[in-house]
Amino acid sequence: MATRTERANAIRALSMDAVQKAKSGHPGAPMGMADIAEVLWNDFLSHNPANPEWMNRDRFVLSNGHGSMLIYSLLHLTGYDVSIDDLKNFRQLHSRTPGHPEYGYTAGVETTTGPLGQGIANAVGMALAEKILADQFNRDNHEVVDHFTYAFLGDGCMMEGISHEVCSLAGTLGLGKLVAFYDDNGISIDGEVEGWFTDDTVKRFESYGWQVIPAVDGHNPEAIEAAIKAAKANADQPTLICCKTIIGFGSPNKEGKEECHGAPLGDDEIKLTRERLGWTHGPFEVPSEIAGEWNAREKGTAAEAAWNEKFAAYEAAYPELAAELKRRVAGELPADFSEKAAAYVKEVNDKAEKVASRKASQNSIEAYAKLLPELLGGSADLAGSNLTLWSGSKGVEAKDASGNYVFYGVREFGMTAIMNGLSLHGGFRPYGATFLIFMEYARNAVRMSALMKQPVIHVYTHDSIGLGEDGPTHQPIEQLPSLRGTPNMHAWRPCDAVESAVAWKSAIERKDGPTAMAFSRQGLPHQTRTDEQIANIEKGAYTLVDCAGTPDVILLATGSEVELAREAAEALTAKGKAVRVVSMPCAEIFAEQSADYRESVLPSSVTARVAIEASHKDYWYKWVGLNGDIVGMSTFGESAPIDDLMKEFGFTVDNVVAVAEKVAG
16 A cells, blocks of 8 residues: 555656656646645545536635646546646647646636636635535535635745735635645745745734644645644634645755746756655656555545435425526526516616616616526625615625625725636626726736636726716726727626616626626716617627718717717718717627628728727727727826816817718818
């Protein structure tokens, strides 16, 4: 029978071999954390390599994702669909083993952990999802939602500000099934961290309300085992296990040094490491005895089968709850959602209200949330301004997590990364809100939701210089182009309540990526439409006002500037110009439409086009071309009442008319 050390050495050998073959990578962390991983994965982690999607599996997140060969070795050894050839193909084009763990590339990888700190944030989201689902669905003697979330993180994750945001909230919410392992090896890329990182980590996490287990020898399996048992025994607090480790453990000349952090050890050093570890096997070779002890397929299949029996009993006792849980975990909407949502859109159109689109957004939440218990809302301390609360909102708390709304506090980055974790876990459609300008604080987590194609809903209000007196620090200029330029992102800027209702419907029905919605502070008038025009809103752009024959000029606009375009069109028509007004609330969706539809809205024969949006103008050259022009922003805003700002920056009928006449000739 293999010893624990021999099992851990299998991780070390595979990791250093793969990095060496790739001629790049990070061998130090996998070699240093191998003993911790061996204890966790062999003795505690409940998972099924034969079914990586088993609902009640424990989640494992490698937040220090540069040490990716750790998780790839673990997945291979325990029986996931990760072969030796996959390990040999580490960091190569289209491989299942990219340089950082990528969700969707590798069976068993729960999230994409590239930027440091976001893995632990995702883990907080996963643990929060488990806690809420458990409170919503479990019943006495029927605990069908009952699993842990484990995360590995290093000094870099600890230094990143996002770790402060999310770990603080995790303590407040009492996420007792979150267990984090701090790989305290004292080394980062620049060397020994004591020159720039001297936080008292124990006191820091204790102040957050965590249980902290300090000074665990990360190379002592018995100490690691005892720490994990203590962590699992505390149901009221998340736990941080501080593991003192040696980076590159086993390398005679490089262990404990930054040299092994992000570079191959080299053939000579690998030979010496094999000798020191007593690993007599060749590159990528794991003897059958050790491999057999690692394989977790039989144990995992048995664990899932036992849970299936529990769920069958639950289903017999609570059939409606069981059906609802299965629907939500599968990510399926209620069968009648689209029909009821369409009816709501028609109702909004019939009301024809002038209302700020942020208020229209709240009205949409009110309508849709009643149909969708999986909608889990939140705001970064701006609920009263973002208007994200609805009549059925109930806050999630440590002692009662059965609610549907998370008060995230002033944590835009943390909120967004936690939402990614909630979505990845399953069972929820999270939405979270802040001002559009503060999307910048969350930008990288927004990017990660798009990279992972998670159907997270990002709600952004106060969408332009139209917010007025708060001034340029709060007035978004370049944020919409940034969102529109993000692959897989749908960015909506509705012009009235009807477009807002459609935007929400589209975001909820989308499964293959995130949606960002930008809403106004100021009131926006209702735009009169036919049924066909309402149907075409979902196509991202449509003709709102048309003329007889071929237009002399096309005015394109979004959000609050659609009404300005309409007024300018009336003035131009009075001057004898044939004008078409196109509302383009979501350019990305419009770009996905058929060539025929796009041509019907923006005929290629009409090159006289003017785009109007109180945002950075450069984006719009894509749609107006070299012969067109843009009424937009090329500077930051100013502090003043809205009417003064609109006049100052050219968002007036007279200016739009002048620009259109110049373009039309």
